[in-house]
Amino acid sequence: xxxxxxxxxxxxxxxxxxxxxxxxxxxxxxxxxxxxxxxxxxxxxxxxxxxxxxxxxxxxxxxxxxxxxxxxxxxxxxxxxxxxxxxxxxxxxxxxxxxxxxxxxxxxxxxxxxxxxxxxxxxxxxxxxxxxxxxxxxxxxxxxxxxxxxxxxxxxxxxxxxxxxxxxxxxxxxxxxxxxxxxxxxxxxxxxxxxxxxxxxxxxxxxxxxxxxxxxxxxxxxxxxxxxxxxxxxxxxxxxxxxxxxxxxxxxxxxxxxxxxxxxxxxxxxxxxxxxxxxxxxxxxxxxxxxxxxxxxxxxxxxxxxxxxxxxxxxxxxxxxxxxxxxxxxxxxxxxxxxxxxxxxxxxxxxxxxxxxxxxxxxxxxxxxxxxxxxxxxxxxxxxxxxxxxxxxxxx
Numbered sequence: 001x002x003x004x005x006x007x008x009x010x011x012x013x014x015x016x017x018x019x020x021x022x023x024x025x026x027x028x029x030x031x032x033x034x035x036x037x038x039x040x041x042x043x044x045x046x047x048x049x050x051x052x053x054x055x056x057x058x059x060x061x062x063x064x065x066x067x068x069x070x071x072x073x074x075x076x077x078x079x080x081x082x083x084x085x086x087x088x089x090x091x092x093x094x095x096x097x098x099x100x101x102x103x104x105x106x107x108x109x110x111x112x113x114x115x116x117x118x119x120x121x122x123x124x125x126x127x128x129x130x131x132x133x134x135x136x137x138x139x140x141x142x143x144x145x146x147x148x149x150x151x152x153x154x155x156x157x158x159x160x161x162x163x164x165x166x167x168x169x170x171x172x173x174x175x176x177x178x179x180x181x182x183x184x185x186x187x188x189x190x191x192x193x194x195x196x197x198x199x200x201x202x203x204x205x206x207x208x209x210x211x212x213x214x215x216x217x218x219x220x221x222x223x224x225x226x227x228x229x230x231x232x233x234x235x236x237x238x239x240x241x242x243x244x245x246x247x248x249x250x251x252x253x254x255x256x257x258x259x260x261x262x263x264x265x266x267x268x269x270x271x272x273x274x275x276x277x278x279x280x281x282x283x284x285x286x287x288x289x290x291x292x293x294x295x296x297x298x299x300x301x302x303x304x305x306x307x308x309x310x311x312x313x314x315x316x317x318x319x320x321x322x323x324x325x326x327x328x329x330x331x332x333x334x335x336x337x338x339x340x341x342x343x344x345x346x347x348x349x350x351x352x353x354x355x356x357x358x359x360x361x362x363x364x365x366x367x368x369x370x371x372x373x374x375x376x377x378x379x380x381x382x383x384x385x386x387x388x389x390x391x392x393x394x395x396x
Contacts, residue, residue, distance in 0.1 A: 006154060006155070007148070007154075007155045007156065007157050008036070008154065008155075008156050008157070009034075009156075009157045009158070010034045010035060010036040010130070010156060010157070010158045011028075011033040011034045011035065011158060011159055011160065011396075012025070012028045012033050012034070012035045012036070012158055012159070012160045012161075012162065012396045013035075013036045013037075013038065013147070013149055013156055013158040013160070013161050013162070014028075014035065014036070014037045014038070014162040014164055015038050015039075015137055015149070015161070015162065015163050015164060015165055015178070016038075016039060016163065016164035016165035016166060016179075016368070016370075017037050017038075017039035017041075017044060017045060017131075017133060017164075018039075018045055018047055018048065018164060018165075018166055018368065018369075018385070019045070019047070019048055019120070019368065019382055019385035019386065019389070020164045020166075020367040020368025020369070020384075020385035020386075020388055020389040021037065021039070021162070021164030021165075021367070021368070021389065022037070022045070022120035022121070022123070022124055022389070023120065023123075023385065023386050023389030023390055023393060024162050024164060024365075024367055024388075024389035024390070024392045024393040024396070025037040025124050025127065025129045025162075025393070026120065026123035026124045026126065026127045026129065026393065027127070027389065027390055027392075027393025027394055028127065028392075028393045028394075028396050029124060029126070029127020029128055029129045030123070030126055030127040031127075031393075031394070033127075033396065034128075034130075035127060035128075035129045035130065036129075036130045036131075036132060036156055036158065037124065037129050037130065037131050037132070037133075038132045038133065038135050038137060038149070038151060038156075039131075039132075039133040039134070039135065040133070040134055040135060040136045040137070040174065040176075041133065041134060041173070041174045042133075042134050043173075044117060044121070044133070045117045045120070046173040046174065047166070047170060047173060048113050048116055048117050048120075049113050049114060049117060050113070050170075050173070051113055051382070052108050052109075052113060054112060054113055055108040055109045055110075055111070055112065055113055056108065056109050056112075056113030056115075056116045056382070057102070057106050057107065057108050057378060057379040057382065058088065058092065058099070058107055058108070058109065058116055058379060058382050059085040059088050059089065059107050059379045059382055059383045059386070060085060060104070060105045060106055060107065060378050060379035060380050060383060061085055061101065061105035061107065062104070062105040063080060063084065063085050063105075063379075063380060063383045064080070065077050065080065067375055067376045067378075067380045068373055068374060068375050068376070068380065068384065069196075069250055069251075069343065069373075069374045069375075070348055070372050070373045070374065071191055071347065071348065071349075071372055072348040072349060072372075074353075075348040075351075075353045075372075075373060076353075076373045076384065076387075077353070078353045078354050078391070079353070079354075079356070079384075079387040079388050079390070079391040080383070080384070080387045082387070082390070082391060083386055083387040083390035083391065084387075085107075085379075085383055087386075087390075088383070088386045089107070091119065091123075092116075092119065095115070095118075095119045095122070097109060097110075097111070097115045097116070097119065098110040098111065104378055105378070105379070106378045106379050107379060132151065132153050135151050135152055135153045136151060136152045137149060137150070137151050137178065138150045138151060138152070140161065140182055140185070142186070142361065142364075143157070145157070145159065146158050146159040146160065146161070146363055147160075147161040147363065147364070149161070159363055160363045160364075160365065160396040161363060161364050161365065162365040162366075162367060162392055162396060163178070163179050163182055163183075163364070163365065163366045163367070163370055164366075164367050164368050164370065164389070165178045165179045165370060166179070166342070166368060166369040166370055167179070167193055167341065167342025167344075167345060167369040167370060168193055168195075168336045168339075168342050169195065169196075169336050169339040169340060169341050169342045169369075170336070170337070170339070170340075171336055171337060172337065175336070175342075177193075179345070179346065179366060179370035180193065180345070180346070180370075183346050183350070183366065186358065186360065186361045186364060187360060188346060188347065188350040188358060188360060188361075189346075189347035189349070189350055190344070190345065190346055190347060191344040191345060191346075191347050191372040192344050193342045193343065193344040193345055194333075194342070194343050194344060195249070195333045195334075195335055195336050195338075195339035195342065195343070196249060196250040196339060196340070196341050196342060196343035196374050197246045197247070197249060197250060197339060197340035197341050197377050198246065198249045198333045198334055198335070198336075198338050198339035198340070199236060199238070199239060199240065199241035199245060199246070199249070199333070199334045199338055200239050200240050200241070200245055200248075200249055200252065200258075200330035200332070200333055200334070201238050201239040201330060201331045201332050201333065201334060202238070202239040202240065202328065202330060202331060203329070203331045206301070206328070207238070207239060209297060209300065209301045210235055210297055210301070211237065212293070212297065213235035213293055213294055213297055214235055214236055214237045215234075215235070215236075216234070216235050216291060216293055216294055217232045217233065217234045217235075217242055218232065218233060218262070218290065218291060218294060219231065219232050219233075219244075219264070220232075220233045220244055220260050220261055220262055220264065221244075221260070221261035221264040222244045222245065222247070222248045222258060222259070222260050222261070223248070223258070223259045223261075224248050224251045224252050224256055224257070224258040224259065225251045225252075225253075225256065226251060227247065227248050227250065227251030227252075229243075229244050229247040229248060230244070230264060231243035231244040231247065232244055233245055233260065235294075238334065239330065239331075239334075240328075240330075243377055246340065246377050247376055247377050249333060250343055250374060250376070252330060252333075254332065255329070256329070256330075257327045257328065257329050258327070258328050258329075258330065259325050259326070259327055260325075260326045260327075260328065261323075261324045261325060261326075262290060262298075262323050262324070262326055263289060263290070263323055263324065264324075266289070266324075267320075267324075268319075268320035268321075268323040268324050269316075269317050269320035269321060269324075270320075271320070272308070272316040272317070272319060272320045273313065273316060273317070273320075275308060276308065276309065276311075276313060276316055277308075277309050278307065278308040278309055279307045279308070279309055280307060280308055281305065281306065281307050281308075282299055282304040282305065282306060282307065282308055282311070282319075283295055283296045283298075283299035283300070283304060283305065285308050286298070286299060286304075302319075302322065304319065340377070340381075341369055341374055341375070341381050342369055342374070343374045344372055344374075345366075345369065345370050345371050345372040345373075345374075346366045346370055346371045346372060347372055348371060348372050348373065351365075351366060351371065354391065355391060355392060355394075355395045356371070356388055356391055356392045357392070357395070365392045365396060367385075367388040367389050367391075367392050368384065368385045368388055368389065369381065369384075369385070371388065373388070
């Protein structure tokens with residue numbers, strides 16, 4: 001047991017042993033720096049373990065700045081350019097981890113996400129990183145030669161301090177606001193955090209109309225603000241989810257409408273005009289191109305029960321427009337418990353884009369999800385963890 005009065009000294013202390021934290025600690029240790037890695041959790045890297053359905057979508061082949069949201073969209077460019085998906089893939093291959101591309105450049109382990117955790121642990125061991133976990137941080141103080149950190153296992157001193165404690169998503173596995181609290185303690189601005197890559201809830205009235213569609217999925221084009229995606233949308237008992245909705249949730253703000261193109265491969269106005277003489281009831285007619293359960297509920301919601309031929313050309317034109325631009329106003333998100341990541345975080349104007357060091361406080365770094373850089377669904381957030389962790393790890 002460590003004496004609470006003894007202060008152990010290190011070159012670098014990294015707080016948070018997730019994807020970014022372990023990457024940074026490993027890089028710094030392998031440069032010959034004396035590194036201490038602190039984490040409060042009993043289980044190591046739970047967020048990696050549960051990711052990608054347990055197989056970890058560890059990067060994306062098509063990673064680029066256009067796949068990230070930030071108040072400063074160019075901030076991520078430097079780190080992403082210097083540590084690319086190819087670099088991490090090479091590391092994965094060096095450890096003999098087999099992987100596959102699923103869709104849209106998304107790479108997953110053939111086996112288990114635990115393989116990525118063990119890779120990172122091994123990289124830390126190669127850098128002779130010292131571990132303290134479970135170990136809670138009680139306070140951080142800036143001193144003349146760096147920082148003093150008080151924890152449940154004693155006090156530590158370091159020249160450099162890296163905060164890699166993530167955001168607020170998935171509180172069940174131990175997420176905390178520590179990164180934001182430390183930033184504010186040192187006078188750094190924080191972009192207000194909110195849930196991202198999260199299912200959306202619908203108002204009770206429309207939810208009742210769509211209630212029996214829970215579990216049904218269909219490919220759509222979905223848009224809101226600057227966001228536009230073509231992926232699967234899933235109906236749930238509380239609203240809508242699936243990759244398309246998770247993607248657009250990062251762009252949605254309270255009160256916004258989202259637009260859903262239910263038939264992205266069809267010019268529905270022309271299609272309806274060509275079939276304007278059909279005697280088929282509209283819901284049965286629509287069921288020829290959309291899942292029947294959905295077609296029936298959608299037509300009930302829009303009071304479309306007559307045969308196609310009983311609607312005027314103008315009415316058919318309006319219905320066609322609605323099929324290609326169905327507007328919904330979500331009532332909210334399902335919150336951090338269901339969110340995959342946190343939008344917002346440490347304001348990038350406060351940090352060096354090359355090193356992730358604070359511009360105000362020498363030796364203080366923020367990396368990973370704690371920073372106001374949020375990736376799209378599909379391995380982009382892990383790549384930001386690797387790239388930002390590597391950037392800081394090379395200089396701390």
